[in-house]
Amino acid sequence: MKNGRYIILVSGLFISSVIYSQESEINKGLQAITPDAIKAQLGFLASDWMEGREAGEKGEYLASEYIASMLQLYGVKPGGDNLPLINPGSGFKERSYFQNFVILRTTPGKNQSLQLKEYDGNTTRVTDFVHNVDFTMNPVSYPIEAEAPVVFVGYGFRNDKIRYNDLIKSDLKGKIVLKVTGYPSFAQKILTLSEINESVINSEKMIRESGAIGIIEFNPSKPVAGNPLKNDLNNTPSSEAKSLIHEFNAKYSLPGTRIPSEFLRITISARAANEILKGTGISADEYLKKADSNSQLPQLPAISKTIRLKSDVIITQIPVRNIIGIIEGEASDQIIVVGAHYDHMGISDGIIWNGADDNGSGTVGVMTLAKALAATGVKPKKTIIFAFWTAEEKGLLGSRYFVRNTSYPVNNIRLNLNFDMIGRYISETQKNGVVMTYTSSQRNFRELTENNLKKFNIDLNVDYQPSDDPPGGTDHRSFVEAGIPVMRFKPGHREQYHTPYDEVATIDWDIMEKIIRISFVNLWILANSSW
Incomplete structure (x- = not known):
């Protein structure tokens, strides 16, 4: 036990030194997280044009093209399937942003x-x-x-x-x-x-x-x-x-x-x-x-x-696809996967279920983190994968397919940060409340979050819930089942969940922005420190 405490203490000191020495880069990333950009992206993803983003349907494919184009705009490289060789003799393989498969x-x-x-x-x-x-x-x-x-x-x-x-x-x-x-x-x-x-x-x-x-x-x-x-x-x-x-x-x-x-x-x-x-x-x-x-x-x-x-x-076979972007770090064998499912429930009886909170909010959260990481202009020590899962609503199928079929060795994945429904208050009387679920073996995650909330003036009341087997019917379970540590921030679970009334008008923008901000700071520190 004494050795364990010593390791955690040293890790904490190292993380603190990283925060101190790289605060300017962190601030650059935080400046890239703007309310207007968050609102604009979610307004499009959760619009009727996306037709509810049901897995394998036209609206989800349109959403996937939009997400991939934004990753390209931010300078995040494609990390999906290899594209067909234009010049077979060159031996050079170019990746796409899409990981294609069938369900x-x-x-x-x-x-x-x-x-x-x-x-x-x-x-x-x-x-x-x-x-x-x-x-x-x-x-x-x-x-x-x-x-x-x-x-x-x-x-x-x-x-x-x-x-x-x-x-x-x-x-x-x-x-x-x-x-x-x-x-x-x-x-x-x-x-x-x-x-x-x-x-x-x-x-x-x-x-x-x-x-x-x-x-x-x-x-x-x-x-x-x-x-x-x-x-x-x-x-x-x-x-x-x-x-x-x-x-x-x-x-x-x-x-x-x-x-x-x-x-x-x-x-x-x-x-x-x-x-x-x-x-x-x-x-x-x-x-x-x-x-x-x-x-x-x-x-x-x-x-x-x-x-x-x-x-x-x-x-029946249904073609679907995940979206994968990557910021390559100094170490290709140390990977953090930042993920959110971008699918929702589609159309039922002529009514579009737009899924603004579930999970347009988490999708925009991951897109915004990709933008913020790229805005620092610094190559991280660890490699960061930004993943947008399909078919979560069908049984976590997109994230499960990735874990079982990724071209990046699963043993190299150090952490999954999962973003699912980050856009609603717990209640009107708990506007700053949020639950942080994480793997209990990573005890430094709580100290890291507490320090970053205070240092960067992010007003959240966090209920820390460590677990050896982090629960939840969402995509981090695919990583838990593979023995990979996870972290997730979750605010409210409101009455519009899984109804046609989960619309942009119901989003509580301030809690969503705060979760993105603390997640960015945590991600930056974890990507650039030993733990």
Whole structure:
């Protein structure tokens, strides 16, 4: 432990000396970070011209051309695929700004079936449900056929703070879980939307980890199953529910990816749910009344019925591309990757989802950092890659492809700085608040940030959250999984997230600029010091 403290102390002293000796270069970079430039770039990227920047669509390709042109304007070299040789005899290979690849889009085929089987002695009664009337099924990655017992779990919701648990005493292993959409209504009087969202996610995680093979959801007030967006959203976290439309019709993956066992998600009508529960002694209405009022939950009897389902799929290849720029440092084997995803949700029912915060803000953040680094006029000691990922909204596919297929050895990547949604306050009463997530082994990151905030007069209240396994459903996870340290600043997660209302007019420009400024100073120091 003493040796570890000594190394950190020496590193801190070295970083401090770098700040002192290179402050003029840092100030040059900070001067290149201007509110007008930030607003202008985001105004274009999150405009209707980009058509929501969905991966593989025209709007995203237009956005990629714009980003590449700005990198070229700033003097950042291309770091993507090699271009075809103009003069094959010269042996000189020129790079483009694009890393091209394909993703696979899997959609449901024509054959979709769901059956209920009831056993009475030697007799089996089979009820066939009608696709797109009685049931819809989330896409699977490959054709699937399964049969399993069904178990009812109410809302399937658990939260220890309010001492509520639908899942207690439920044996879920090898079963299909029947649950009601949403959560008990009394919870919203006690929990914040963020706490409810987290509980919904953790409850489903618990269901998966308990060995269930899938979830069947229903809304008691909806007689017909169909598009999840048309379900009653009153008791469903809005951002989750409103984004379901984009997840419902297709599933995405990288070619050659090992596919784990599929977890099934099915939405059924109230009629189908009543058919499943008929004769079991379970009253969904009675259970939900007690759940919503936080009364003692009734004991649920076992259901002696099984669900049989079958689904085939259609697989389509979609060409996509990352954008890669590079500022070469003195050491080519010491690399920092600064990244943001530039894709969003596209167009749905004729409405463009412009994704100003998610993730136009992070994209402009990385573009601005590239501009600031180039403006210093100094070659950094470490090499810096500026990366703009496609298909984050499809499952972090762009960053995962880069990590698995980069021409820059992964072992040489020292750090990933991730920028995702940097344009909103935590709340109107916490306008300077921001969470800094980082790999806990890099203990000097906190001291570095604290010193730079003070020295360069950047007014942020940082909640430091080190982790051995930094969480978050965003692109730094691709680097965490490869054993690469990460750092991310994250302010607010507001109600416009994953809705068509994530527009430029909602952006809180001052928090966005402050995050870019502290990130630039941190990046400059880390790129020019030993740590």
